[in-house]
Amino acid sequence: QQQVKQSPQSLIVQKGGISIINCAYENTAFDYFPWYQQFPGKGPALLIAIRPDVSEKKEGRFTISFNKSAKQFSLHIMDSQPGDSATYFCAASLLQGGSEKLVFGKGTKLTVNP
Amino acid sequence: NAGVTQTPKFRILKIGQSMTLQCTQDMNHNYMYWYRQDPGMGLKLIYYSVGAGITDKGEVPNGYNVSRSTTEDFPLRLELAAPSQTSVYFCASSWTVDTGELFFGEGSRLTVL
Structure with a gap:
């Protein structure tokens, strides 16, 4: 199974709150799990990423939590700001055919109200 | 560095056009x-x-073709456009494999009527 299931589809959070987006996967051959952030009219941009041998990675207000046994990972945005309003995609990377294949979740539209 | 540049940004096609x-x-x-x-x-x-000189199919290749004659350019050809090809298309590049870091262009919005 080369699917990545992402939830929720949309999320509304008040300024200063915590935003949590969850993803699950089936294929244990995935070896890298990035999160991408996309603003309207722009292409996705890498936000933060984690490898499966690490349970947590933090960069500023953004944290990835990774549960290898449950095949789940999540993005936490602490102290959410209106500027964080964007669509977030989780992804899983698979090295195949000499190239890296990214399988994306369907995205979560985050709105942070002031 | 401009990064990844895509053109056009918007295009409307009629069914059957390329x-x-x-x-x-x-x-x-x-x-x-x-x-x-x-x-x-x-x-x-x-x-x-x-x-x-090396290309390969991804998950949804039907109705498209590509070529890669230079390192810099990677055009996507749509033959016999269909309404199902109405979408936003993103080109991306990466330096190496196994990093998960792709650099995306700003996208091309295509409408097929």
Whole structure:
């Protein structure tokens, strides 16, 4: 199974709150799990990423939590700001055919109200 | 550095017409990709290339063709456009494999009527 299931589809959070987006996967051959952030009219941009041998990675207000046994990972945005309003995609990377294949979740539209 | 540049940004096609979406990158990346993004569906890989002269199919290649004659350019050709090809198309490139870091262009919005 080369699917990545992402939830929720949309999320509304008040300024200063915590935003949590969850993803699950089936294929244990995935070896890298990035999160991408996309603003309207722009292409996705890498936000933060984690490898499966690490349970947590933090960069500023953004944290990835990774549960290898449950095949789940999540993005936490602490102290959410209106500027964080964007669509977030989780992804899983698979090295195949000499190239890296990214399988994306369907995205979560985050709105942070002031 | 301009990064990944896509043209055109917007295009309307009639059913059965053909066109080419242009993609160029100035980062000397070997790996290049074409994705399509449909509302609520994430990004689906159409074609990819591991270097000049080498291309391969992704998850949704039907109705598309690509070529890679240079490291910089990776055009996507749509033959006999269909309404199902209405989408936003993103070109991306990466320096290496196994990093998860793709650099995306700003997208080309295509409507087929």
